[in-house]
Amino acid sequence: MDPKQPEESDEVMDQFMEKFRTQKYKDAFNEENWEEEFEKIPMFMKKAPEDIDPEKAPELACLQAMLFDNDRSPEEQATSYKEEGNEYFKEKNYKKAITAYTEGLKKSCKDAELNAVLYTNRAAAQFYLGNFRSSLNDAIAARKQKPDHLKAIIRGALCYMEIKNYSEAVKWCDEGLQISPTEKKLLETRTKADKLHRAAERDARKLRQIEKKKQAEKESLLRAIKDRGIKLLEPSEKKEDDDEEEETSGALHNGISASENVTGAQVFLDENGLLHWPVLFLYPEHSQTDFISAFHEDSRFIDHLNEMFSQDLPPWDTDSKYLAPNLEIFFEDEKSQSFYQVNPDSTLLQVLQHGRFSVKAGTPSFLILVKQSPFCKKYFSDKKLHRTH
Template identity: 60%
Template sequence: MAEAEGDHEADWDAFLDKFRGPERYEGAFSPENWEEEFDKIPVFMKKAPSEIDPKQNPDLACLQSIIFDEEQTLEEQAKTYKNEGNNYFKEKDYKKAVISYTEGLNKKCSDQELNAVLHTNRAAAQFYLGNYRSALSDAIAARKLKPNHLKAIIRGVLCHLELKHFSEAVSWCEEGLRIDPKEKKLLETRAKADRLKRTEERDLRKARLQEKKEQAQKDAVFKAIKDRNIKLLPVSSKEDNLISANLAEMSLDEFSSQSETGARVCLDENGSLSWPVLFLYPEHGQSDLISAFHEESRFIEHLMVMFEELPPWDTERKYYPSELELYYEDEERDKIYQICTQSTLLQALQHQRYFVKAGTPTFLVLVKFAPFSKNYFSGKKVHWLK
């Protein structure tokens, strides 16, 4: 009896040794990666892969073939894709939801109610992706299939609102409220769209008035320039046509009253013009801009203010107002005209050979009798502006 019991114990130990050894059952989970392997079983999957390879996952491929059995009717297949899209939508995976709804629509089943739902659901997914125009197209398509589809109307209203189509949003709200006068979402959105519509119309009126005002000011400036016989040149003029251009031949589109520096010629309430004027100092590669040079102001007045303290780049300390001379270069005729510093800006601008380029009168400032000045005018005849 004791011998028999010993034999049973030996058999039991041998059986348990199978579990204690390094060998595992065929197909058993790995102790290190059991969670990953467990997640590969279709019934326990937390999330299905975007693409299914039958070789790597034959079980899942088999299930998919059962779900999308070609023997199903087109309506059944479309409904399956709709349900799949709804699941993706709940997971907030809107891109995959769009793909599923699209596949459902591609079945072209005869169930127009189902097709309207697919369009409406795809519109919702596209909306959350920020594709408002695509979403609106789906909402419109859904309404063609089912004009009184309230969800499609609501989705279209929200799309119009995002696209700033406020009038259309109000119109769609009105159509939806004829179906359900108590629909809260439509009531709230209609109030918001109507408020935004009125704000937009107000802003548009203000913008048009401002545009009209600016055009009137520009016309007045242009007329004042023409009355003074000041000649302008547009920035886009070709070199061979610069001198032949005159104010009478130019249009407002060819001349901008704003200079390249951002300053602009303006007309004050007394009918006087003020110009942005640029002074160039070729000896030192420096410049000064006077943003509002009154046409009746004399050059010497500005020079005295500008050089009340000598600039740091004047290392030789020679740019005293009394020692400065003004010039204008006539590039077309290769001539230099000297301007008396006691002259007004208007007197210089009215000279027959002076042309205002790019809306900014420009003058050269040199020191009289300086070596640089003599070399600068070498080979060129200097004329006085009269």
């Protein structure tokens, strides 16, 4: 609420008195309506209206002007706003309470105790609205005005509890208990904060241990891949004079984990130090795919094909062409835009060690086509193809 100037208050009061002289009160008080009628009188109102229009309610505007008269000292005005805020707070109208306390603080009075109360009361209102950061800032501001303000210390400790900064909550509780060693709220809060702080530290230690173990496993995995001469490539931003994918340590890290986001599986080392890869088989003739979540590096391609295309043929193979002996396997070298045929008797490791093979996004992928089929001939008609002999 903005305080009115004295001359405006006089004018409003004159209007009110003129209205009082010229208009008769229509309904007299009686036992049934006296409380309702009293509520219409500004001095006896238990709750102020939402908005005060000087034209419609000059008596209320007059009363407001008397309460927040600029001729009064900043301390008196700030006190009036504090009391107004307290009334709103009792009604659980925390937003209006915050507004009132803020107006009181704007008076910049020299009374540190009063300012500390205004900050602390506003902190309480912010707290009940769930604005814990704002509440904490006000508690800190209150302590700058009065370092030993106990209510501000309690409020700050509760805020730290809400934002899960348990170490600071313990610290504030200790500072408050130096002032009031028997303060029940501080004792309870400190006990809870200390317990949660210890639990948080314990969880953090466990998490660090888990992360350390994961990092060690990843480093071992990278060494195993590098020792085998397998190239892992991850798309990187193109440089001005280099439009090829760049192989880096970071790309290696990204390369072995990227597949987890797409398929839910990624390459891993077993207890014998052997690699198992997620592998994707593509069937371009039918726009179909097969995913092998753990292809052992020493397994042969023909063994997988025999298992996949022996008895139960896929429903999309309506011509029953996809039988292991009829199939050819290829991989693409994106750098040279060429395709290389894979010997079905080769192991996965042998193919991964091919000089033109690169594992992209952590998942080796291969094309499966029916040999000498019209689709196969057409598919490679405009592509560079390197066949095995």
